[in-house]
Amino acid sequence: MKIGTPKEIKNNENRVGLTPAGVSALVKQGHIVYIQEGAGVNSGFSDELYLKVGATLLPSIEEVYAASDMIVKVKEPIEPEYRLIKKDQLLFTYFHFASNAGLTKAMIDSGAVCLAYETVEKADRSLPLLIPMSEVAGRMSIQEGAKYLERPNGGKGILLGGVPGVKPAKVLVLGGGVVGTQAAWMAAGLGADVTLADISLPRLRYLSDVLPKNVKTLVSSEYVIAEEVKTADLVIGAVLVTGAKAPHLVTADMLSTMQKGAVMVDVAIDQGGCFETSRPTTHNDPIYTIDGVVHYCVANIPGAVPYTSTLALTNATLPYAIQLANLGWEKACEASEELRKGLNIVKGEIVYPAVREAFLG
Ligand SMILES: NC(=O)c1ccc[n+]([C@@H]2O[C@H](COP(=O)([O-])OP(=O)(O)OC[C@H]3O[C@@H](n4cnc5c(N)ncnc54)[C@H](O)[C@@H]3O)[C@@H](O)[C@H]2O)c1
Numbered sequence: 001m002k003i004g005t006p007k008e009i010k011n012n013e014n015r016v017g018l019t020p021a022g023v024s025a026l027v028k029q030g031h032i033v034y035i036q037e038g039a040g041v042n043s044g045f046s047d048e049l050y051l052k053v054g055a056t057l058l059p060s061i062e063e064v065y066a067a068s069d070m071i072v073k074v075k076e077p078i079e080p081e082y083r084l085i086k087k088d089q090l091l092f093t094y095f096h097f098a099s100n101a102g103l104t105k106a107m108i109d110s111g112a113v114c115l116a117y118e119t120v121e122k123a124d125r126s127l128p129l130l131i132p133m134s135e136v137a138g139r140m141s142i143q144e145g146a147k148y149l150e151r152p153n154g155g156k157g158i159l160l161g162g163v164p165g166v167k168p169a170k171v172l173v174l175g176g177g178v179v180g181t182q183a184a185w186m187a188a189g190l191g192a193d194v195t196l197a198d199i200s201l202p203r204l205r206y207l208s209d210v211l212p213k214n215v216k217t218l219v220s221s222e223y224v225i226a227e228e229v230k231t232a233d234l235v236i237g238a239v240l241v242t243g244a245k246a247p248h249l250v251t252a253d254m255l256s257t258m259q260k261g262a263v264m265v266d267v268a269i270d271q272g273g274c275f276e277t278s279r280p281t282t283h284n285d286p287i288y289t290i291d292g293v294v295h296y297c298v299a300n301i302p303g304a305v306p307y308t309s310t311l312a313l314t315n316a317t318l319p320y321a322i323q324l325a326n327l328g329w330e331k332a333c334e335a336s337e338e339l340r341k342g343l344n345i346v347k348g349e350i351v352y353p354a355v356r357e358a359f360l361g
Contacts, residue, residue, distance in 0.1 A: 001069050001070055001325045001326075001328070002031070002032045002034065002067055002068050002069045003026060003031055003032070003033045003034070003068055003069070003070045003071075003072060003321070003325055004033075004034040004035075004036075004058075004064040004065065004070070004071050004072075005018040005033070005034070005035050005036065005039055005064070005071070005072050005073060006039060006064045006065065006071065006081075007036045007037075007038055007039040007061065008039075008073065008075055009061070009080065009081070010078050012282070012283065012284075012300070012303055013074060013075050013303065014042035014043060014303065014306035015042075015043055015074045015075075015302075015303075015309050015310045016040045016042075016043045016045065016073075016074065017071075017072040017073035017074050017092075017093065017314070018033065018072050018314060018318075019040070019043075019045060019310060019311065019314050020040070020045055020049040020052070020055075021053075021314075021318075022072075022318045022321070023035065023053045023054065023055045024053035025322060026321070026322065027053060027054035027055070029322065029325065029326060031325050032056065033054070033055045033056065034055070034056050034057075034058050034063075034064050034067050034068055035047075035050045035055045035056070035057055035058070035064075036057075036058055036059075036061055036063075036064045037057050037058065037059050040310075043306045043307055043310040044306075044307045044310075045310075061081070065081070065084035065086065065089075066084070066086075068089070069089065069090060070089070070090040070091075070321075070324060070325060070329075071089065071090070071091050071092065072092050072093070072317070072321050073091075073092075073093040074093060074094060074310075075093065075094055076093060076095045076096060076100065076103055077093075077103070077106075077107075079106075082106040082110065085106075085107075085110040085112050086110070086111075087110065087347075088111060088112065088113065088347065089110075089112045089113070090112070090113045090115065090324065090329050091107075091112055091113065091114050091115065092115045092117070092317070092320070092321060092324060092342075093117060094116065094117045094129075095107075095114055095117075095344055096116075096118060097114075097345070097350075097352070097355045097358070098354060098355055104345070104355065104359055107345045108345055108349070108350065109348070111347050111348050112345070112347070113343070113345070113346050113347060114345040114346075115329065115333075115339065115342040115343055115344070116342055116343075116344045117130070117317065117342070118130055119341055119342050119344060119352055120320065120338055120339060120341055120342040121338060121341040121342075122338055123337070128316055129313070129317055131178055131316070132313050132316045133309065133312070133313065134177070134178035134179045134182070135178060135179075135182050135312065136301070136305060136309050136312055137179055137267050137301040138178060138181065138182025138183040138186070138238065139182045139183070139185075139186050140301045140302070140304065141179070141183045141186075141238070141265045141267050141301065142160075142186035142234075142236070143186070144265055144286070144296055144298075145160075145171070145234040145236065145263050145265045145296065146160050148263045148287055148294050148296055149169065149233060149234060151261075154261070154294045155261050155262075155263050155294055156233065156259060156260065156262060160187065160191065160192040160234070161191025168191050168192045168193045169192050169193065169233040170192070170193045170195070170231055170232050170233050170234070171183075171184075171187040171192045171193065171194045171232065171233065171235075171236070172194075172195050172197070172228050172229065172232040172234070172235045172236070173187070173194065173195070173196040173197070173235075173238060174197050174220065174235065174236065174237050174238060174239055174249050174250075174274060175197075175220075175237070175238035175239035175240065175268070176196050176197075176200070176203050176204060176207050176217070176238075177198075177203075177238065179236075179238035179267050179268075180198070180236065180238035181196075181207060181211070183236045183238060183267075184211055185211065185212075187215075187234070187236075188211065188212040188214045191214070192214070192234075193214060194214055194215040194216070195215075195216045195218055195228060196211070196215055197219065197220035197224060197228070198217070198219070198220055199219065199220045201219060204217040204218075220249070225249050225250060225254070226257070229250055229254050229255075229257065230257050230258065230259075231259070232258070232262060233262055233263070234262065234263050234264075234265070235250065235263070235264045235265070235275075236264075236265050236267060237249065237266040237267055237268045237269075237273065237274035237278070238268060239268055239274045240268065245271060245272040246268040246271040246272050246273055246274040247274060248273075248275065248276040249274045249275070250275040250276065250277075251276045252276045252277050255276075255277055255290060255291045255293055256291050258291070258292075258293050259292075259293075260291075260292035260293070261292060261293075261294070262292075262293050262294070263294045263296065264293060264294070264295050264296070265296045265297075266278040266295065266296070266297045269299050270299045270300075273297060275295070277290050277293075277295060278295060279295075279297060280297055280299045281295075281296070281297045281298050281299075282298060282299075282300075283300070283303060283304055320336075320338075320342075323335075323336060323339065324339070329343075
């Protein structure tokens with residue numbers, strides 16, 4: 001199959017859909033891989049690295065789309081790309097259709113086959129192509145939180161791990177899913193005094209078995225959160241209620257009981273945020289302060305570490321890309337329920353129930 005990876009043109013997107021390792025694997029299986037010149041540079045992969053493993057470099061995005069049967073990328077196509085997409089072309093990337101009517105219409109009109117990373121689903125209902133980005137965001141949340149706890153950055157000036165003779169910082173993690181677990185690991189590794197709250201008792205039992213001893217677990221409730229935030233130096237918001245806006249676990253009233261210079265990182269901001277006072281921020285302007293509490297609410301946290309994020313994402317996408325390339329999308333989706341769940345729009349028709357509901361009722 002002819003496979004193409006264009007350079008991402010969405011603002012601030014530095015990841016790339018295929019790494020040299022991915023190209024190497026596809027080329028070894030007899031496929032032709034087109035990479036747009038410079039596509040990997042922001043993730044640390046030069047054109048030379050792609051050439052060495054057998055990619056064909058093309059100078060423009062137009063040529064990549066025109067030459068390829070399957071496009072493997074990261075973000076949903078944006079407007080300048082719509083006219084480049086060909087009828088029957090397979091697009092394997094994040095789409096997030098339900099929140100984007102313009103994109104949905106454009107993809108229906110294109111007659112392409114849209115297989116969305118975010119809805120590829122395993123039998124246990126986990127989402128293997130979303131997990132890597134949650135892992136990155138969870139780990140990053142502590143790194144960013146630690147940074148903004150520093151006095152010159154607006155925080156109270158406390159070191160997460162303390163030092164011998166000085167207490168460590170208190171970190172409260174709300175939600176013990178993928179993001180929360182990774183955040184708790186990182187904070188515990190730095191020596192902080194960590195508390196993780198979740199509504200699922202079985203999940204807390206599991207986490208209390210596997211997490212280090214400096215992580216305590218609590219059943220999440222309004223009362224417990226109101227008490228815990230009073231003494232927390234760093235609060236991480238990592239809850240998810242599938243298909244719904246995040247609940248406001250830390251209210252504006254609770255904020256006024258918190259310490260000045262405490263930091264709140266709302267990772268759930270992409271679902272509306274789990275602190276009442278959260279609003280989305282960007283990597284260029286990541287924080288703001290209310291009641292003396294620093295808020296970090298970047299909606300695309302993994303974007304700050306494109307090298308790690310690209311590798312994490314492509315480690316997960318490549319096995320599926322290989323199946324699609326080897327069998328073609330129809331046979332691959334017949335053979336794999338996981339991939340079949342990824343089909344969102346097929347040749348002009350919305351086939352994913354939640355997207356159909358969002359637009360056709
Ligand atoms: N900002 C970013 O860059 C970025 C990146 C990746 C993920 N996210 C977001 O992070 C959030 C968490 O993602 P995840 O992959 O960890 O989800 P997940 O489904 O793995 O975990 C969510 C957890 O929240 C718990 N929960 C639900 N309601 C709760 C409550 N009231 N109190 C405490 N816990 C509660 C659930 O029991 C579950 O364990 C999502 O909103 C996701 O979209 C953001």
